[in-house]
Structure formats: structure tokens, C-alpha cells
Amino acid sequence: MDTMEAIRVRHSVRQYSGRPIPEDIRLELERIIEERNKEDGFSHVQMIYGDPTCFDSFIAHYGKFDGVQNYIALVARKQEGAMERLGYIGEELVLTAQKMGLNTCWVAGSFNRRACKAKLEPDQKLYAVIAIGYGMTRGKASKSKDFDAVSKTRRQEAADWYIRGVEAALLAPTAMNQQKFVFEQAKEKARLSTRLGFFTKLDKGIVRYHFEAASGHEVESQ
């Protein structure tokens, strides 16, 4: 499966079987994490395996999570740009996991933050987690906004690469499926801004990853 296929078939999955993640997949995810953490010098993303407690709370069950044993802890130093960067790294991991047959769900609200096993330095923060494992289902497609609702550039005036990018961004996960992002074509690049909402900075990094992967063109974050 390539990245485009992974973008198309990915849906949030909240119920997991107990099947452990094989060693080769773990190593590949950890390799990417190590590289990305090193690249920016402020991210401290971590994989946690075999820990049911992070999703073992009233709010997690209320949020319909079940059987979550593994998660990616999105930790970074508290600083400008940290959330967008974590969104970007996290979505690379989500799509990599999807390609290798795993399922995922981004979670910024409905998990037990205090029980989370991530290691934090005093100047770092746990921004969100991503549940990961073999899903009981593959999830289902969510309702999506139209192209023109998330693009200042009209479809008929846009380049093909830009249309591919926006369409891939429309398939990206966003907090509460809010899709509060706006793209605009600017010559050979795209500009991206977000409207007011919850966790929109994480969303911004996530949709930027989808856009760049699908279009091969750079996104300038505004």
C-alpha cells in the first residue's frame, strides 16, 4: 500500500484486538520517531506498548475506546510551533502504521492523561496521544466538507497538484471532525491557515502532511 492508498483507507478506530504489534513494525515506527525527534530538537515523541491504563478511565470508555494497549505519546518542549510539528510527525506515523496493516486514532481529549506512561522533562508537555494496534474493524468514512469550503482558490482556477493536495487534506483526521483549515494556492506553493477551534494547531500539522504527501508541493503555514 502506498501513502495515497493509506490516506484513502484510513479511518479512526477506537476498538482494538489484543494482537501485539510485531517487532519489525515496532522498529520501523521507532526509527521514524528517533529521526524526527532529532531533526527538530524539541519533540520527544514516544511509543508505549502494553499499557491499558491510559485509556482505562470513565472518559475513555465514554469515548467508546476499548482494548487500547499501545499508543504514541506526542510530547514536546513547550514552545511556539510544537503542536503543528507534532501534528505533522504524528500523521506520518499514522499513515506509516496504516500501510503496515495497523489502525489508529488521534486522541487529544478522551484519555487518562495522568495515567499515561510517557516520560516528561520539566519543560515538556504531553499534547496528545495516538491509539495504535490491530482494530476490531477498519473504521468508517466520516462526513467531509466540500473542496470550496476549505479552499480560497476555486477548483476551476486551481492547479492539478493543488486539487490533489486539498482532496487529501479533506480525508485527514481533525479534532471532532471540525476541518477548520483553509488552503490557498500561491504560485507553486500553498498557504494554510486555520479558523478558531479546538486543537487546530495539531490539525494544521496533520492536514499539511496530507497535502504535501499528495501534491509534492510545499505548504506555507500562516
Ligand SMILES: Cc1cc2nc3c(=O)[nH]c(=O)nc-3n(C[C@H](O)[C@H](O)[C@H](O)COP(=O)(O)O)c2cc1C
Ligand atoms: C487532534 C485530534 C484530536 C482528537 N481527539 C479525539 C478524542 O479526544 N476522542 C476521540 O474519540 N476522537 C478524537 N479524534 C478523532 C476525530 O474525532 C476523528 O479524526 C474525526 O472524527 C474524523 O474521523 P476519521 O479520523 O475517521 O476520518 C481526534 C482527532 C484529532 C486529529
